[in-house]
Amino acid sequence: MFRRLRRIEKxxxxxxxxxxxxxxxLDGFLERYLKHEDHNLSLLVANTTELLALLETARLDFIVVEGLFEKKxxxxxxxxxxxxxxxxxKGHPFEGKTIAFEDLRQQNLFVRESGSGTRNIFERELESHGYDLSLFNRVTVLSSFQPLKKxxxxxLGISFVYQSIAHSDENLGRFTVENMVDEHEFSIIWLKNTTASQFVDAFFKKEGSCEIPDKISILSKL
Structure with a gap:
């Protein structure tokens, strides 16, 4: 039994x-998990569509995503x-303001690739207000946040991102759009009828505790 537990830990x-x-x-969670010599991991960063496909073929234990997916x-x-x-x-006319959707007309937009949760959410917001990407003067697709932010x-244009990305660069300004949903969920997902929840608990637990952080709450459970 002891040897079996050691194999699970490694x-x-x-x-x-x-x-x-x-x-x-995930930076803080990665650091805490890897402080333990018995722990090791691989982290794949990709868009929501790609991650769901890998999860469903059991090539990942769990994924952490934003965006739309079938929760059931x-x-x-x-x-x-x-x-x-x-x-x-910084210094853009939108900085620090709340604007109307119509104010976005003729702006240049930088957007993530199709399949990205960030893009899916933004396009859904546009659609719910009767718009699409044709609202913008030019739409440039970038799969990486680094060139997008630069x-x-x-x-050279504007974009829409999560606050954690926006706060990572002091050279960027922020603005909001009237009636746009301003909060979205980051979700931890794993396959039903598997033991993957034990890996989720191990990765997200607090230091020196078996409890997962208070901010994580169960949405669905077998």
Whole structure:
């Protein structure tokens, strides 16, 4: 029995995360988990569509995503809610303001690739108010946040991201849009009828405790 437990402890934990989450939100959890010599993991950062496909073929133990998915198909825990904000250059006319959707007309937009949770959420918001990406003068697709933030900071366009991404660069300004849903869920997802919840608990538990953080609450459970 002891040898069996040791084998479980040394198993490589396979985690997937979207770029909004994997680039900053998981840092503290990764550090705490890897402080233990018996722990090891692999972290794949990809978009929501790609991660769900890998989860369903059992190539990942659990994933952490933002965006839209069929919750009834999986076991899900809410990790946290995060504000969704407009991103602009410092000194841009939008900085620090709340604007109308019509004010976005003829702006240049930087957006993530199709399949990204960030893009899906933004397009859903546009659609719910009777718009689509044709509202913008130019739409440039970038799969990485680094060039996106740099180009926005140079005043070449605007974007919409989660607050944790916006706060990561002091050269960026922020704004909000009237009647846009400003908070969205970051969710931890694993396959039903599996033992993956034990890996979720091990990764997200507090230091020196068997309890997962208070901000994580169960949304669905077998």
């Amino acid at each position: 198993r490589v934990l396979r985690i997937g995360a979207t770029k909004s989450i994997g680039d900053s939100v 198909k999986y076991d899900v825990r809410l990790m946290q809610r995060e504000r969704f904000v407009g991103l602009c250059a 180009l926005v900071s140079k005043g």
